Amino acid sequence: MTTTRVAELTLRDIEAFLYLEARLADESDYDAWEALWTDDALYWVPAGEDGPDPMTRMQVVYDNRNRIATRIAQLKTGKRYAQSPPSRMRRLISNVEILGSENGDTVVGANFVLVEGRERGDVLWAGRTTYRLRRIDGVVRLAYKKVELVNRAGALPTLGFLI
Secondary structure, eight states: OOEEOGGGOOHHHHHHHHHHHHHHHHTTOHHHHHTTEEEEEEEEEEOSSOOSOGGGSOEEEEEEHHHHHHHHHHHHTTOOGGGSSOOEEEEEEEEEEEEEEETTEEEEEEEEEEEEEETTEEEEEEEEEEEEEEEETTEEEEEEEEEEETTTTSOOOOOOSOO
């Protein structure tokens, strides 16, 4: 596997990747979504007040690459009570910014609004996501995703899908 610097990515390349990642999650294309991640990936959704050390704070999600695979396997069973029937989802990605680089990865920030349609009513999710993107063998991959929900300090509805 050859890794090259992602700093060569244009804002348009980055936006196209973020839109793809969002669409795959919204449409529950779990295999394709999982394939976006690097082997050393980290997927983090903090709960409560944020801090620099996720090991000292409450987390909604704090998954390494193996745990991402386990989460996907569980979602694919179709037996997740919180997603029976599955939610209908669409998210909007905006305010995409290149924030810098870290260890050869391009650090990107973006806002999102997600509408989750459920049988018992719609739920609105919103927040800011930080991504670290890396080009591997010419393809952009996701090395890190941190989703900071606007309402993370309060009680959250069940999160039984890919945020």
